[in-house]
Amino acid sequence: MIHKRGHWIVLGYVLLGAAAGVGCREHYPHSCVWPATGDVIYTHPKPPEGGYHTDWDPYAATIELEPVEDINPVGTQHVLVATVRDKEGKPLPNRRVEWIIADPSVGDIIEVDESGFRASRGYKQGNDFAVSHTNNNDHVLNRGNADPNDDICLTEGQTWCTITSPVEGTTHIIAYAPGIYDWDKHKVFAKKHWYDVAWEWPPPGVNPTGTSHTFTTKVMKYSDGAPLPDYIVNYEITSGPEGMFDASNASTASVTTDNHGLATVVLTQVTPAAGTNDIQIDITRPEDKECCKPGVHIATGQTQKTWIAPGIAIEKSAPATAIVGEEFSYQIRVSSTAEVPAEDVVVTDVLPDGIEYVSSQPGAEVSGQSLTWRLGTMGANTSSDISVRVRGLRTGRFTNCAEVRAAQGLSDRACADTVITAPELILEKRCPSEVVICDPIPYTIVVRNPGDAPATNVQVVDDLPSGIQTTDGRQSVTVNIGTLDPGQAKQIEINAKANNPGSFTNTARASADRGLSAEASCATIVRQPVLVITKTGPDVRYIGRPVEYQITVTNQGDTDARNTNLVDTLPSGATFVEASDNGQFANGKVTWSLGTLAPNGSRTVSLAIRMSKPGQIRNAAAVQAYCTEAAADIVTQIKGIPAILLEVIDLKDPIEVDGQETYVITVVNQGSAELTNVVIACTIPEEQEFVSAEGPASHEARGKAVNFAPLPSLGPKAKVVYRVITKGVETGDSRFRVTLTGDQMRSRVEETESTNIY
Numbered sequence: 001m002i003h004k005r006g007h008w009i010v011l012g013y014v015l016l017g018a019a020a021g022v023g024c025r026e027h028y029p030h031s032c033v034w035p036a037t038g039d040v041i042y043t044h045p046k047p048p049e050g051g052y053h054t055d056w057d058p059y060a061a062t063i064e065l066e067p068v069e070d071i072n073p074v075g076t077q078h079v080l081v082a083t084v085r086d087k088e089g090k091p092l093p094n095r096r097v098e099w100i101i102a103d104p105s106v107g108d109i110i111e112v113d114e115s116g117f118r119a120s121r122g123y124k125q126g127n128d129f130a131v132s133h134t135n136n137n138d139h140v141l142n143r144g145n146a147d148p149n150d151d152i153c154l155t156e157g158q159t160w161c162t163i164t165s166p167v168e169g170t171t172h173i174i175a176y177a178p179g180i181y182d183w184d185k186h187k188v189f190a191k192k193h194w195y196d197v198a199w200e201w202p203p204p205g206v207n208p209t210g211t212s213h214t215f216t217t218k219v220m221k222y223s224d225g226a227p228l229p230d231y232i233v234n235y236e237i238t239s240g241p242e243g244m245f246d247a248s249n250a251s252t253a254s255v256t257t258d259n260h261g262l263a264t265v266v267l268t269q270v271t272p273a274a275g276t277n278d279i280q281i282d283i284t285r286p287e288d289k290e291c292c293k294p295g296v297h298i299a300t301g302q303t304q305k306t307w308i309a310p311g312i313a314i315e316k317s318a319p320a321t322a323i324v325g326e327e328f329s330y331q332i333r334v335s336s337t338a339e340v341p342a343e344d345v346v347v348t349d350v351l352p353d354g355i356e357y358v359s360s361q362p363g364a365e366v367s368g369q370s371l372t373w374r375l376g377t378m379g380a381n382t383s384s385d386i387s388v389r390v391r392g393l394r395t396g397r398f399t400n401c402a403e404v405r406a407a408q409g410l411s412d413r414a415c416a417d418t419v420i421t422a423p424e425l426i427l428e429k430r431c432p433s434e435v436v437i438c439d440p441i442p443y444t445i446v447v448r449n450p451g452d453a454p455a456t457n458v459q460v461v462d463d464l465p466s467g468i469q470t471t472d473g474r475q476s477v478t479v480n481i482g483t484l485d486p487g488q489a490k491q492i493e494i495n496a497k498a499n500n501p502g503s504f505t506n507t508a509r510a511s512a513d514r515g516l517s518a519e520a521s522c523a524t525i526v527r528q529p530v531l532v533i534t535k536t537g538p539d540v541r542y543i544g545r546p547v548e549y550q551i552t553v554t555n556q557g558d559t560d561a562r563n564t565n566l567v568d569t570l571p572s573g574a575t576f577v578e579a580s581d582n583g584q585f586a587n588g589k590v591t592w593s594l595g596t597l598a599p600n601g602s603r604t605v606s607l608a609i610r611m612s613k614p615g616q617i618r619n620a621a622a623v624q625a626y627c628t629e630a631a632a633d634i635v636t637q638i639k640g641i642p643a644i645l646l647e648v649i650d651l652k653d654p655i656e657v658d659g660q661e662t663y664v665i666t667v668v669n670q671g672s673a674e675l676t677n678v679v680i681a682c683t684i685p686e687e688q689e690f691v692s693a694e695g696p697a698s699h700e701a702r703g704k705a706v707n708f709a710p711l712p713s714l715g716p717k718a719k720v721v722y723r724v725i726t727k728g729v730e731t732g733d734s735r736f737r738v739t740l741t742g743d744q745m746r747s748r749v750e751e752t753e754s755t756n757i758y
């Protein structure tokens with residue numbers, strides 16, 4: 001164990017944590033040490049003995065620090081951000097960074113990145129030393145105020161430290177990454193200069209062209225706000241219209257702050273012009289020769305001066321069409337388009353011949369066809385609307401222009417066209433002449449105004465015939481078109497469907513204002529394919545024998561059955577043998593592509609399968625074509641046949657009198673069905689006598705007869721063996737006989753075996 005700052009650390013545990021970090025890009029060794037939460041554990045920056053002079057973090061290669069040098073007012077906070085990267089320049093998470101304020105320096109560490117939950121997370125140890133670790137994820141460091149512009153965005157592999165100083169001077173900061181093996185790259189340096197200076201930049205301004213504008217920069221102490229005289233403030237025009245400062249009659253000026261800390265210049269335009277001047281401002285603390293302090297650049301700022309000229313604009317609008325004798329309106333909008341007022345504004349509008357003045361708002365000075373409005377002075381960025389009510393006296397195209405004039409030679413003109421016309425109404429309807437019942441029936445209705453005036457309140461009503469309805473279930477469709485301009489057409493699409501086959505005529509009607517009406521019809525024949533499937537085959541088949549089926553598909557409808565596909569699903573356990581008409585077998589199914597079946601057309605196919613097990617099977621076939629389908633099935637009983645082989649052999653033939661003979665009785669079911677109640681009966685010849693017996697069932701011996709109890713079942717391909725032992729009692733050619741019976745056998749099976757006794 002080692003003791004560090006009052007805490008005991010298990011050496012083996014630290015070594016284990018360091019070892020776990022080696023070779024792992026994402027985890028620095030500290031992440032495996034002191035994993036528990038709780039009080040911060042002050043860990044050593046490198047491994048214990050044996051790890052100091054090795055590349056124990058082979059991924060860490062460089063450390064960066066931002067900013068390297070900066071200026072801040074005393075009493076403010078400054079955030080430094082360190083980034084640890086690998087050899088490819090990619091940021092590394094979980095790397096330790098030590099923050100050191102070098103002597104002699106002013107300032108203190110205020111706060112350090114303490115993200116994480118382990119006891120080895122970041123900590124501050126005094127005001128001149130702190131430890132943090134680079135982050136695993138991106139996040140934003142919020143300074144606790146409502147201004148998002150001073151937030152600091154941190155990425156993976158970065159960590160931070162905050163410093164401050166209450167007095168002027170320079171803080172020398174060292175950021176040290178102990179995991180970097182290269183001593184030339186494991187530390188970086190930064191300087192922070194603190195001055196008791198604050199400033200206020202002049203705000204941007206907007207002025208009329210040809211005027212002047214005053215810029216004032218204020219310089220003061222940050223600590224108490226006291227003004228700072230004799231600071232040098234330099235102004236420079238960096239873009240925009242040509243201008244000059246009164247202090248220099250040039251585009252640059254250098255001014256010192258007065259006893260109030262103010263540095264003021266006046267900007268004027270060389271030639272009045274609209275645009276924006278960008279002004280750069282630099283503040284420099286003057287040289288203090290008495291105490292040997294050189295001049296110092298304190299801050300750089302920006303402001304703007306925008307010059308604007310008065311502007312005037314006019315817009316005019318009118319309906320594209322109007323009907324003879326009906327009133328319509330011209331709309332005029334006059335706008336002061338700049339940040340300064342427009343003066344002596346006058347609007348005139350001369351109506352064309354054929355257009356009659358009715359009224360206006362505001363009222364106009366009327367002289368024949370000429371209308372005049374005197375608007376006087378219009379404020380900056382304001383507008384005035386004029387509405388003129390007129391009436392068309394004859395058909396034709398009429399162009400009406402309005403003009404606005406204002407002081408300083410400003411003017412603008414706008415025109416609008418109106419065509420005076422009369423409306424008409426016609427209706428067209430289209431539909432398919434023939435469809436299949438599954439197809440949608442698209443009705444297309446076109447309502448058109450071939451006239452030269454708008455048709456208003458146009459409405460189209462389509463009452464569908466009985467047996468037809470829209471795809472969303474409606475029997476009638478009403479569409480309010482509204483206004484149809486001259487030459488304009490509206491197309492209505494209605495998707496319908498038929499409930500049954502037949503011939504259907506559909507009529508649509510259109511109406512509009514002024515008694516306009518029209519109608520149109522079209523007819524559609526709805527047809528339907530109807531597939532019928534029949535399937536035939538045997539009622540009974542034996543195991544191993546082909547089971548043949550015939551399938552007939554007929555189209556009993558009045559239109560083609562397109563893309564007809566027939567699928568026969570084989571029963572479980574079936575083996576496919578063959579199929580006619582190029583039937584394709586795959587995944588337990590046989591598929592036929594029958595193509596198109598015409599009305600009353602028919603196709604017959606066949607297939608054969610084979611079953612290996614008894615039982616009842618159901619073979620199903622289904623046919624499907626566009627807009628029709630059908631199915632059928634058939635049941636076949638699959639039976640098996642038991643075939644019994646009985647074999648009897650003696651093992652010692654010949655034998656001596658008083659010698660023993662063993663007869664082995666083998667029963668094999670070579671068939672495809674089981675044999676039940678299998679009974680074996682043995683008859684011993686006169687030359688022998690019974691000794692013993694054994695087999696799959698119990699036995700009973702009486703005299704020369706040995707009978708075995710019935711065996712409940714002998715399945716297909718099954719075999720059983722019985723043994724009977726006898727003793728020879730007299731010489732001769734003896735005959736041992738065995739008889740086998742079973743439920744499924746029409747006659748018994750007998751077998752004898754000859755044994756010579758000497």
